[in-house]
Amino acid sequence: MIPAHPKPQCHARTRPLLGLQYLRALAALAVVIFHSAARAGYDFRVGEAGVDLFFLLSGFLMIAITGDDTRPATFLADRFRRIVPTYWIATSIILLGALLDLFPKMQLAVEHVASSYLFIPAYSPSNGRIWPLLVPGWTLNYEIMFYLLFAAAMALGPQIRRMVALTSAFAGLVLLGVLLHPNDAIGAFYTDPILLEFVAGGWIGMLWKRPGEWPRWIGWPMIMIAAMLMIAVGIAQTDAMRVLLFGVPAALLLLGTLGLERRAPVEKHRGLLLLGNASFSIYLFHTMAVSVAAHLCERLDLPGAVLLPMGIFGGVVAGLIGFLLIEEPILRFFRQRRAPVSRVARSPFPVSGEI
Numbered sequence: 485m486i487p488a489h490p491k492p493q494c495h496a497r498t499r500p501l502l503g504l505q506y507l508r509a510l511a512a513l514a515v516v517i518f519h520s521a522a523r524a525g526y527d528f529r530v531g532e533a534g535v536d537l538f539f540l541l542s543g544f545l546m547i548a549i550t551g552d553d554t555r556p557a558t559f560l561a562d563r564f565r566r567i568v569p570t571y572w573i574a575t576s577i578i579l580l581g582a583l584l585d586l587f588p589k590m591q592l593a594v595e596h597v598a599s600s601y602l603f604i605p606a607y608s609p610s611n612g613r614i615w616p617l618l619v620p621g622w623t624l625n626y627e628i629m630f631y632l633l634f635a636a637a638m639a640l641g642p643q644i645r646r647m648v649a650l651t652s653a654f655a656g657l658v659l660l661g662v663l664l665h666p667n668d669a670i671g672a673f674y675t676d677p678i679l680l681e682f683v684a685g686g687w688i689g690m691l692w693k694r695p696g697e698w699p700r701w702i703g704w705p706m707i708m709i710a711a712m713l714m715i716a717v718g719i720a721q722t723d724a725m726r727v728l729l730f731g732v733p734a735a736l737l738l739l740g741t742l743g744l745e746r747r748a749p750v751e752k753h754r755g756l757l758l759l760g761n762a763s764f765s766i767y768l769f770h771t772m773a774v775s776v777a778a779h780l781c782e783r784l785d786l787p788g789a790v791l792l793p794m795g796i797f798g799g800v801v802a803g804l805i806g807f808l809l810i811e812e813p814i815l816r817f818f819r820q821r822r823a824p825v826s827r828v829a830r831s832p833f834p835v836s837g838e839i
Contacts, residue, residue, distance in 0.1 A: 502750045503741040504541065505760030511537040512763035512803070513796075515620070516770045520795030523778040524788035530718035533730035535623055536681055538767075540731070540738050542627060543685025546634055548692060552642050556635035563631045565818045567624060567764075570811045574768040575600055575618045582617070587775075590617075603628040605673035614669050620767055629674060630682045643693075647686050654679040677727040684735050688742070698746045706740030709733075758804070765811045766803025773798035 511534035518531025550559060579597065582590045591609040599606035600616035603625050608615045615622050633653060637646035660666075661675025713733035722729070744750060759766070777794040780786075 501742075501745050502752055502757065503745045504545075506750070506753070506756045507537060507541060507738065507741055507760075508763040509756050509759035510534070511541070512759065512766040512770075513800070515767060516774070516796055516799040516803075519771055519774050520777075520792050520799060523774055523795055524791040526788060526792060528718070530714050530730075532726075533714060533717070533734055536678070536726070536730040537734040537737065538623065539626065539678065539681040540685035540688070540734050542630065543682040543687075544689040544692070544738065545685075546631075547643060547647070547686045547689030550638075550643070554638060556638045559638070560631060560635050563628075566815070567627065569814045570765065570806075571618070571621060571624060571768060572601060573810055574806070575616070575621065577772070578617045581772075605669045607669050614673050618768065619771055623767075625673065626679070626682075630679075643690065647683065647690055650686065651683045654683050677725055678731070680727055681731045681734070684731065685738070688735065688738060692742055698743050700743075700747075702739055702743035703747070704740065704744070706736050706743060708740075710736035710740060759800070762804050762807035762811070765806035766800060769802040769806040770799030773802035 514531040514534030514537075516531075518528050518534070521528035521531065578587075578590075579592075581587055582592055589610060593609045596606050596609055597617060598604075600618065600621065603621075605614050605622075605625050606616070607613070616625070633650060634646070637649050640646050640649055657675050657679060658677050661672070661677075664671070664675075666672050666675060710733040713736070717729050717733070774795040777791055777798045781788075781791040781794065
């Protein structure tokens with residue numbers, strides 16, 4: 485998940501890639517709707533694809549915003565500033581709520597609390613799932629692992645070597661999972677095929693950095709195919725791997741959006757841009773608002789048809805408040821105290837809010 489203010493320029497381009505911000509907004513809203521629908525008793529399975537889109541965007545952006553001379557320490561410091569403070573604050577809010585008995589079903593254990601702050605996968609004592617205190621934080625465990633391996637791969641030199649190494653490492657981990665079926669939290673978590681979405685995004689980033697125009701079918705046609713696949717996934721009842729159900733259409737959506745960006749500037753929409761900038765906070769804080777809406781509807785005996793819009797609206801508003809009062813001030817604080825701007829900080833891409 486780098487502030488949104490630097491202006492994008494890829495090769496000769498000097499304009500922002502607004503389409504990426506809109507995709508980030510779409511991903512965050514999909515997750516909010518998914519969780520709101522689940523609490524309201526509705527099935528919006530396709531909303532889970534928001535996470536897969538976030539992972540693809542992360543892989544793409546890490547390649548796009550770095551170069552052969554990017555230093556690992558600088559890269560990791562930027563990643564830390566971008567993600568950790570806001571996440572720790574959100575986790576602390578959940579912890580405080582649990583200590584005040586605001587979440588009766590939440591069980592606390594010292595080991596689980598510590599692992600939640602340290603980005604270490606662990607089984608939750610509340611539900612037996614590999615979830616941290618702040619449930620959406622499970623994706624950040626993957627993000628941190630990806631950043632660490634990405635930084636380590638910088639020692640290999642050119643980006644093509646890094647991508648080959650990362651792809652081999654992630655494919656190897658997935659293969660181990662298939663062969664060994666680990667039951668421990670770390671083993672099960674870090675051998676999931678969802679890891680492949682990071683390297684898929686990275687290879688899309690490598691393709692983006694190559695000069696030249698893209699075929700016209702890498703644009704609206706690809707976006708339409710992605711939309712049809714998403715609709716099919718929403719209708720179908722299948723146990724196929726998530727990376728196929730959600731990862732493939734999300735990758736096509738990313739490619740199609742970049743295809744449009746390649747040819748002409750994407751029109752600016754202030755509302756979508758704000759949601760894109762705030763997507764990280766929306767992702768982190770929305771479940772709190774959805775829970776409040778669910779408890780309120782339960783007390784007032786209101787139907788799911790009321791809870792659904794309440795949860796969506798509350799989740800977005802909670803995220804925007806978190807962005808304006810927590811995330812953005814933290815980023816501003818670091819920007820004001822940063823030494824000469826690093827290569828990562830001078831990134832041409834507006835990359836706030838990636839998950």
